[in-house]
Amino acid sequence: MLNLDELKQFVTFAEMGTLSKTADVLHVSQPTITRTMQSMEEDFGVSLFNRSKNRIEFNDTGRLAVEYSRKIIAAADDALKMVRSYDSSLRVFKVKSCAASALSLLLPSLVQKFSDRPISSEISPEELVVDSVRHNICSVGIITKSMDEDGVFCREFMTEKLYICLPKEHELIKETTQSLSYERLPRTTLRFPKKAGSFEKEAKDSPLPFFVTDRNTNSDAIFKGRITLPVTGEGSEITYYLISGNKDYIM
Numbered sequence: 001m002l003n004l005d006e007l008k009q010f011v012t013f014a015e016m017g018t019l020s021k022t023a024d025v026l027h028v029s030q031p032t033i034t035r036t037m038q039s040m041e042e043d044f045g046v047s048l049f050n051r052s053k054n055r056i057e058f059n060d061t062g063r064l065a066v067e068y069s070r071k072i073i074a075a076a077d078d079a080l081k082m083v084r085s086y087d088s089s090l091r092v093f094k095v096k097s098c099a100a101s102a103l104s105l106l107l108p109s110l111v112q113k114f115s116d117r118p119i120s121s122e123i124s125p126e127e128l129v130v131d132s133v134r135h136n137i138c139s140v141g142i143i144t145k146s147m148d149e150d151g152v153f154c155r156e157f158m159t160e161k162l163y164i165c166l167p168k169e170h171e172l173i174k175e176t177t178q179s180l181s182y183e184r185l186p187r188t189t190l191r192f193p194k195k196a197g198s199f200e201k202e203a204k205d206s207p208l209p210f211f212v213t214d215r216n217t218n219s220d221a222i223f224k225g226r227i228t229l230p231v232t233g234e235g236s237e238i239t240y241y242l243i244s245g246n247k248d249y250i251m
Contacts, residue, residue, distance in 0.1 A: 002043050004076055007069045009036045014058065014066040040065070085137040093119045096133075097142035098126040101160055101215045102240040106142065133243050140250060141243045153247045159239045161214040162231040165223060167207055173227060181233045 009026060013033065016022040023030040037056065041048050048062035058066065093114050097103035100123055110119055124132070129141040133152060147154040164180055166172055172180060212228065230236075242250040 002072065003039070004073065006036045006039055006043075007073055009033060010040050011066060011069050011073065013037065014063075019056070082135060082137070085135075091117070093117045093140075094132075094138040095119065095121040095140045095142070096124045096129040096138045097121065098124065098129055098144060099142065099160075099238070099240065101213060102142045102158060105158060105215065106140075106242070110140070130243070133245060136245055139244060139246065142240050143243060144238055144240060146241050147243055151245060152243055153245070153250060154241050154243045155250055157240045157242045158215075159237055162236045162238075163212050163214070163228050164209055164231055165212050165226045165228045166209045167226055170209060172209070179230045179232045181231070 009022065009028075012026060013019065013022040013036075016025055019030050019033045019037075023033050026033070037049065044065055046061055048058060048065055049056040050059050093110065095103065095106065095110065097106070103121055103123065107119070107121060126143050126145075129138075129143050130147070132138040133141040134149075142157065146156070164172075211231075244250045
């Protein structure tokens with residue numbers, strides 16, 4: 001029977017190259033590592049090493065055994081992570097979203113509906129949101145594409161309209177006072193917050209254009225001396241969807 005601790009020593013030996021270095025890295029004695037290498041051969045039931053008087057090296061079979069050992073260790077780590085995350089999801093209502101605006105709109109209703117459970121939330125890349133819902137790591141996810149997949153329930157949640165906020169003297173104001181096409185925006189001049197929660201201060205102090213949406217809740221102070229125009233064209237609207245492995249969580 002393969003032993004996970006021995007597999008880790010086995011892989012470490014492959015990385016270090018010698019028994020003495022492996023023992024030093026793992027803070028065990030060299031005879032312990034020697035016994036582990038012998039045990040690995042017994043467990044696999046084949047010869048894994050070429051042996052000389054003062055040295056052992058992997059043979060071709062041993063190198064293949066190392067590859068599979070790495071996969072077993074990775075699978076074991078994934079299993080621990082998934083089981084612990086699932087257990088946590090049974091006690092904590094976890095929400096992952098690809099966008100802060102949609103998350104801020106959803107949270108109040110979740111707090112009211114699931115008042116008996118603590119709620120945690122985070123912003124994550126969309127693919128991670130989907131993966132977390134698929135594996136029951138989070139209770140609800142917010143993404144920008146509709147899903148049609150067995151075991152995942154999905155419904156449209158909200159649509160967000162994009163606007164651009166320009167200083168009154170900005171050159172784009174000379175072209176139009178009605179709207180601006182998304183394709184024509186000079187994105188290289190746009191500035192985005194360096195960290196969460198810093199938008200209002202950075203926008204207020206910056207002479208550059210910045211994006212806002214119809215869901216924006218920042219202080220009116222940031223709009224002083226500026227003109228806000230709707231953005232048109234592809235990319236100017238985003239529809240968000242709620243996904244969950246439990247229909248009751250999003251319906």
